[in-house]
Amino acid sequence: MENHAKLAAHDMNLFFGEKQILKNINIDFPEKEVTSLIGPSGCGKSTLLRSFNRMHDLTPEAKIQGKLTIDDQDIYHPSQPLTQLRKRIGMVFQKPNPLPKSIFDNLAYALKIHKYPKSEMEDLVENALKESYLWDEVKDDLKKPATKLSGGQQQRLCIARTVILRPEVILMDEPCSALDPISTHKIEDLILKLRSDYTIVIVTHNMQQAQRISDKVAFMYLGELIEYDTTDVIFNNAKKELTRNYISGHFG
Amino acid sequence: MKKIRHILNWTATVGSAVVVCLFLGIILIDIFSQGWSSVTWHFVVDFPRNGMTEGGIIPAVIGTVLLTLITTVFAVPFGIACAVYLNEYAPSNWVTGLIRASIRNLAGIPSIIYGLFGLALFVQTLNLGTSVLSAGLTLGLLSLPYIITTTEEALKTIPNSMREATLALGCTQFETIRDVVVPKALPGILTGVILTLSRAAGETAPILFTGAAFYINGLTMSVNQEFMALPYHLYMLSTQHTSIEQVRPLAYGTAVVLISLVFILNLVAFYVRYKNREKA
Numbered sequence: 022m023e024n025h026a027k028l029a030a031h032d033m034n035l036f037f038g039e040k041q042i043l044k045n046i047n048i049d050f051p052e053k054e055v056t057s058l059i060g061p062s063g064c065g066k067s068t069l070l071r072s073f074n075r076m077h078d079l080t081p082e083a084k085i086q087g088k089l090t091i092d093d094q095d096i097y098h099p100s101q102p103l104t105q106l107r108k109r110i111g112m113v114f115q116k117p118n119p120l121p122k123s124i125f126d127n128l129a130y131a132l133k134i135h136k137y138p139k140s141e142m143e144d145l146v147e148n149a150l151k152e153s154y155l156w157d158e159v160k161d162d163l164k165k166p167a168t169k170l171s172g173g174q175q176q177r178l179c180i181a182r183t184v185i186l187r188p189e190v191i192l193m194d195e196p197c198s199a200l201d202p203i204s205t206h207k208i209e210d211l212i213l214k215l216r217s218d219y220t221i222v223i224v225t226h227n228m229q230q231a232q233r234i235s236d237k238v239a240f241m242y243l244g245e246l247i248e249y250d251t252t253d254v255i256f257n258n259a260k261k262e263l264t265r266n267y268i269s270g271h272f273g
Numbered sequence: 274m275k276k277i278r279h280i281l282n283w284t285a286t287v288g289s290a291v292v293v294c295l296f297l298g299i300i301l302i303d304i305f306s307q308g309w310s311s312v313t314w315h316f317v318v319d320f321p322r323n324g325m326t327e328g329g330i331i332p333a334v335i336g337t338v339l340l341t342l343i344t345t346v347f348a349v350p351f352g353i354a355c356a357v358y359l360n361e362y363a364p365s366n367w368v369t370g371l372i373r374a375s376i377r378n379l380a381g382i383p384s385i386i387y388g389l390f391g392l393a394l395f396v397q398t399l400n401l402g403t404s405v406l407s408a409g410l411t412l413g414l415l416s417l418p419y420i421i422t423t424t425e426e427a428l429k430t431i432p433n434s435m436r437e438a439t440l441a442l443g444c445t446q447f448e449t450i451r452d453v454v455v456p457k458a459l460p461g462i463l464t465g466v467i468l469t470l471s472r473a474a475g476e477t478a479p480i481l482f483t484g485a486a487f488y489i490n491g492l493t494m495s496v497n498q499e500f501m502a503l504p505y506h507l508y509m510l511s512t513q514h515t516s517i518e519q520v521r522p523l524a525y526g527t528a529v530v531l532i533s534l535v536f537i538l539n540l541v542a543f544y545v546r547y548k549n550r551e552k553a
Binding site: 107121 | 364365434435436437438439440441442443444445446448452453456457
């Protein structure tokens, strides 16, 4: 039994000015599973990912056709409250981007914005840090500037900052590409743990990573969705030759 | 042949740098050597006496400080708000282009024109009279383009990933600007603001028609009064006074005080920038 589709795109086209970046995308991401988006650089994976939490809104030349949904609600409907939507669909970026504040305040800020009561903050921060396997490393200096953490710790802090708001979906845009193998391993462990509570969509260039962490894999090429299936099928029994070639490293 | 060219280039660039420093050095040495002896505590805090041939310059010091404060209150919030609009909100279309072009051109207008404009707008049309308020507003207008430009430069140095971080958390664009972008750019903004104000404090032409007085009895205590200002006082002592030779030491003393004031402001700007670099 497949879980119900949490996020979906129907007949979606995306243009930057005259240039078409995404072509007729139809895809749905099942609830509480990890889906990897793979494909060569410039194929539109990140662009697709960023469409779901409307990060293109600030780019005036970006135009989106078709329909994107979360729980069958139209993400781009004018009545959709943008800040609430982004609370429901969290995002972790390629480069760790902690705010220029202390470790504690990085997390507390997210709570403050969404008007959580002050009395709950300390507990929620502690929980989020534990949830992202960071608590033991930072519990004694929560007042330290977040920028003083290592890259891997910063990225786990960014994940903590996302999960502290209890989103329904977490979008991850190559979260490990700026990290060393040990930090990458920790993040992958974390993703596998988060899988039971969140719907996760992750863009990755790392084939082993996609195999290790994902339930389903979508292969994209030149703005089109070429093949979308379970991880096992994509890596061992892909139907399209293009997919097989990419997986085996013949191009990309 | 290549080596000769290299030596020539090196000499030309280093030579230019030395010449610039030389001019600054000559000006400073001349003013400080001639003016230092007249600068005493007494000189700074005393009133001018005997037709300004004796005594001190306290009304001009107070006048310049008050003037700069008014300029700050007017120009800094407006300038920063305008820069935030241009850099964070404005779409890139011809209207924005027009605004930017206007700002660039404002920066190129001679300061005496600002003086005449201030006279027409603040003194006459808005009926504020020749006062420290009119002069401060005029100087504020003059400072605006510089504050806008430097603030925008500071905002541009904030990477987009910073903005995305908070937007993705569900912050509004305003919250992102208020809580992340402006605080992060603040050292750069402050540096630009202070340098601009230190320039404005030394301007003479814009205050000439708008409120600066040759001589006033007592101190300027309210914004609708005329005032004495250091640069104008200096101009007056060196060219308009009846006995120029006699007041020359006082003129040099005034120059020393004015330069020191501006220098202190610049030091503050350097300190702010240094502190920021240390933190980063």
